[in-house]
Amino acid sequence: GCRLVVLISGRGSNMQAIVNTVRDHALPAEICAVIANKAEAAGLEWAGAQGIASLSVAHRDYPSREAFDAALAAAIDAFEPDYVLLAGFMRVLTPGFVEHFNGRLINIHPSLLPAFPGMHTHQQALATGVQWHGCTVHFVTPVLDHGPIIAQGAVAVQSDDTPDSLARRVLQLEHRLYPDVVRWLAEGRVSLDAMQRVQVHGVASRSFVL
Numbered sequence: 001g002c003r004l005v006v007l008i009s010g011r012g013s014n015m016q017a018i019v020n021t022v023r024d025h026a027l028p029a030e031i032c033a034v035i036a037n038k039a040e041a042a043g044l045e046w047a048g049a050q051g052i053a054s055l056s057v058a059h060r061d062y063p064s065r066e067a068f069d070a071a072l073a074a075a076i077d078a079f080e081p082d083y084v085l086l087a088g089f090m091r092v093l094t095p096g097f098v099e100h101f102n103g104r105l106i107n108i109h110p111s112l113l114p115a116f117p118g119m120h121t122h123q124q125a126l127a128t129g130v131q132w133h134g135c136t137v138h139f140v141t142p143v144l145d146h147g148p149i150i151a152q153g154a155v156a157v158q159s160d161d162t163p164d165s166l167a168r169r170v171l172q173l174e175h176r177l178y179p180d181v182v183r184w185l186a187e188g189r190v191s192l193d194a195m196q197r198v199q200v201h202g203v204a205s206r207s208f209v210l
């Protein structure tokens with residue numbers, strides 16, 4: 001099966017949705033490890049309780065981004081993954097790290113990219129007045145929150161939305177979107193064409209609406 005390593009920084013609800021889907025739908029995939037950049041990331045304990053190798057590579061223990069990324073890459077490489085899934089991983093990765101996992105590194109971001117890269121996306125969406133918001137699963141390139149888009153999910157913004165209420169609905173969508181992308185990866189449907197655009201073979205739609 002397809003070997004997956006998931007990187008988290010906190011709660012890990014996307015990681016949990018992926019783990020549950022792989023198990024419940026018997027996907028041809030294996031979550032080989034869950035790795036966090038801090039030992040206290042809540043998702044690590046959950047993953048460990050599922051019998052998944054769970055470890056931390058604490059960014060605070062390293063003097064530079066390069067040193068941290070080298071240690072993280074080594075920890076990941078030990079599991080020989082086909083794909084590395086960023087799921088609420090809140091560290092900016094160096095170009096060297098991204099290059100090392102070229103074509104194998106995937107992220108979920110809580111906005112309809114290219115709108116609202118970076119932090120506080122729900123607040124940014126409300127401040128801008130967009131009527132549609134959502135989430136994006138994409139291949140990672142050295143440019144933050146940029147790269148070939150695999151799938152997107154949209155939610156309508158409501159007039160009484162707060163950053164929290166919007167975050168909750170987007171998160172619900174994330175928990176459908178990311179596991180679907182994992183299924184496509186596990187089934188070998190995803191590729192990049194000569195233009196660096198994503199092709200997903202045998203899938204009619206890569207857009208979701210909540």
Ligand code: GAR
Nearest residue numbers: 010011012013014087088108109110
């Ligand atoms: C998710 O909303 C994810 O899209 C976002 O953090 C949250 C993590 O939740 N990721 C980013 O903002 C990446 N820059 P989770 O830990 O419960 O999956």
